[in-house]
Amino acid sequence: MLFKDIVGHIELKNRLITTTLNKRISHAQLFMGAEGSEKLALAIAYAQFIACNNKQTLDSQSDLIADSCGVCPSCIKYQKLAHPDLHFAFPVAGTKNFPTKPISNNFITEWREALLESNFYLSAPEWYKKIGIENKQGNISVNTANSIIKTLGISAYEGNYKVMIIWLIEKMNRDSIPKILKILEEPPEKTLFILITEEPNNILKTITSRTQLVKLKPLDNKSIENFLKNNFNYDSQTIESMVNVADGNFKNILPIIANEKQLNPNFEIFRNMMLFAYGRQFAKMRKISDETGKIGRENIKQLFLYGLKVSRMCNYQSLNNYELVKANGAELDFIQKFSKFVNNNNIDEISKVLNEAVYHISRNVNTKIVIMDTLLKISGILYHKK
Numbered sequence: 001m002l003f004k005d006i007v008g009h010i011e012l013k014n015r016l017i018t019t020t021l022n023k024r025i026s027h028a029q030l031f032m033g034a035e036g037s038e039k040l041a042l043a044i045a046y047a048q049f050i051a052c053n054n055k056q057t058l059d060s061q062s063d064l065i066a067d068s069c070g071v072c073p074s075c076i077k078y079q080k081l082a083h084p085d086l087h088f089a090f091p092v093a094g095t096k097n098f099p100t101k102p103i104s105n106n107f108i109t110e111w112r113e114a115l116l117e118s119n120f121y122l123s124a125p126e127w128y129k130k131i132g133i134e135n136k137q138g139n140i141s142v143n144t145a146n147s148i149i150k151t152l153g154i155s156a157y158e159g160n161y162k163v164m165i166i167w168l169i170e171k172m173n174r175d176s177i178p179k180i181l182k183i184l185e186e187p188p189e190k191t192l193f194i195l196i197t198e199e200p201n202n203i204l205k206t207i208t209s210r211t212q213l214v215k216l217k218p219l220d221n222k223s224i225e226n227f228l229k230n231n232f233n234y235d236s237q238t239i240e241s242m243v244n245v246a247d248g249n250f251k252n253i254l255p256i257i258a259n260e261k262q263l264n265p266n267f268e269i270f271r272n273m274m275l276f277a278y279g280r281q282f283a284k285m286r287k288i289s290d291e292t293g294k295i296g297r298e299n300i301k302q303l304f305l306y307g308l309k310v311s312r313m314c315n316y317q318s319l320n321n322y323e324l325v326k327a328n329g330a331e332l333d334f335i336q337k338f339s340k341f342v343n344n345n346n347i348d349e350i351s352k353v354l355n356e357a358v359y360h361i362s363r364n365v366n367t368k369i370v371i372m373d374t375l376l377k378i379s380g381i382l383y384h385k386k
């Protein structure tokens, strides 16, 4: 999880980044925010940033001062939530597999899944449902508290910070709290506690007095709008209605974004295909045909159908029918530029070639050959246009 992939909270992110860069990491912090807010995402992005071996300083174009690299071995492990120095504690209750004295770690596989599936917007009811305890009250038990202390007693695997994220500290039962107070106050060297809460009024003063408060402000519409503009290809009307649907809660528009994410890879591939075809770069056409040939017939079909849609929008653009050009960002930029080459003069021919490609892909013809053949035909059409 990179900071840049989380909506809003620019000021808070930069504060976390600056204190890390200045090596002034407070060892126990209490992240406080409403249900459905970005607490877990920020906690994990923060921990990933601290551990990143190749922190990237960003230029003045970016809102953020720096971010994790996303590609170093530490970041790769973080992206799977499988870094050996990243630990979690969270409420659980007895289940069929763990009927007595369950601890958080018994459910770590489900926990990682739940975080990734929910895009880090997990709520307590969703979590209880995930592990089949929706009719019970989950809590962070004495046994979990003992396991926290034991885990942190072992030195860090990679010589860096050990991070313990305790999700919903308000669910820690009264007997467990005294156990962790000492370690909160005098933690082993290079230990970071991130406690997360949605109900600050239900936390004992003994906890709050030992932690630094990190309060998440509610998301404002402008933050949501900027995030959508910078990261997706929606037109401005769609963004406006998504901001309304979100109503201050980004979780509300995750299903819409999930659809968009499926489109994005198609954009990159199709754009490159068209650029290579236009430039008559045959080696690159062959390479992209070989690579794309492996993504599965259904995906290739979707790619060409997407290509048909983009080609039609190029034509609308060339005819000044702007209201029919439903695109934004990089996609719109491409359509504007490419409408010089794909337009009313050749849209019929290009549509025919792409439709044939869809047909052949459905008919079990060798995918790489169909793709290469399609690119050669498009290259020929664009060449005649020049």
Ligand SMILES: [Zn+2]
Binding pocket: 051, 052, 053, 054, 055, 068, 069, 070, 071, 072, 073, 074, 075
């Ligand atoms: Zn990294």
